Amino acid sequence: MGDTNKTPTEEEIDQASDLRSQAAAAYSEQKFDEAIDLYTKAIELNPGNALFHAKRGQAFLKLKKPNACIRDCDKALELNCDSAAAYKFRGRAHRLLGNWEKSANDLRQACKLDFDEEADEWLREVTPNAKKLEQHRIKQERKRAERESKKAQHKARAHAKERKQQQQQQPQEQKPANDIRFDPEFLTALQDKEFQQMLMDIAKSPENIEKYKSNPKFAKIAEFGNKIGLENVAKMFEGLNRTQAPPPKPEPKAEPKLHDFDDNLD
Known part of the structure; x- marks a missing residue:
């Protein structure tokens, strides 16, 4: 196509x-191969001229070489984006290839830049097929979007169902990280009667904390108290003691009174 970076001399x-x-004259005499050769020589001398590329594309079009025409017109539009001739001939080339929508777009742009009766005639020729294809494409895109939407919804429902099943499989009651009722050290300490008495006393009155601070066993209470508060430790013990307290033993039934049957032996 020639070196477009070349700066031609005036000559x-x-x-x-x-x-x-000369190429235009050969073209008018339907000597399309000769016209192509002459346009090629012109392009080699002045490769930056967009019209030369578009006109050679027109000659390729006459020889039923639409792909070669499209390549030349692409180059022409690269050099001059407002080349109505390049849009016109490229649009016709797309028509020969059956690219109806591309053809309509190019021909419409050609008429917009520089109205041409031939270009307008070609545009009216391809418009019905282009519209049908456009409507079909829009319909297909809508169906594809609906399928993607349904697929996404199905995937979301499947994930939700999976999460629900996982939650149902988890233990109904989990031990809170800061609940010392499940702390092994706390449960062991509860076996100590003095430790229990201290907790019960604090549960009755938080002010009783002061009188136990000198007791070595208070350190363990303070340790648990740092987690949730001393008053809460005591109250928790009080509640735990109620729930774990053994049921009261039933009172023994009175034994039946024995009658002195000796009185009736006489």
Whole structure:
């Protein structure tokens, strides 16, 4: 396609312009191969001219070489994004390839930049098929979006169900991390009668804490108290003592009174 970074001299620009005129004449005589060769020479001299690329694309179009036409028009639009000719010929090339939507888009843009009756005629030719394809594509995209949405909802329900099953499989009652009722050291300390008496006394009146501070066993109470508070330790013990207290023993039944049957032996 030529080195587009090349800066042509004035002489090369003039030579390229002459070659372009010769190519146009060959094109009008339907000598499309000759026109392509002449446009190629013009492009080699002045590769930055977008019109040369678009016109060579037009010649390729006449030879039923739509892909070559599209390559030339792409280059023309790279050099000049407002090239109506490049949009026009590329749109026609897409029509030959059956790319109806691309064809309609290019031809519509060509008419917008520089209205051309031929381009407008080509646009009206491809518009019905382009609209059908567009509607079909929109419908397919909607269906695909619905499928993705249902898939996401199904996945979310499956995850929710799995989480629920995991929660149901977990123990109904878990031991709180700061509940000393389940602390082995606390349960062991409860076996000590003096320790129990201290807790019961504190439960009755928190002020009784002061009189036990000199007792060595108070250190263990203070240790548990640092976790949840001394008053709470005592109250917890009071509640624990009630729930774990053995039921009262039933009173023994009175033995039946023995009658003195000797009186009746006479």
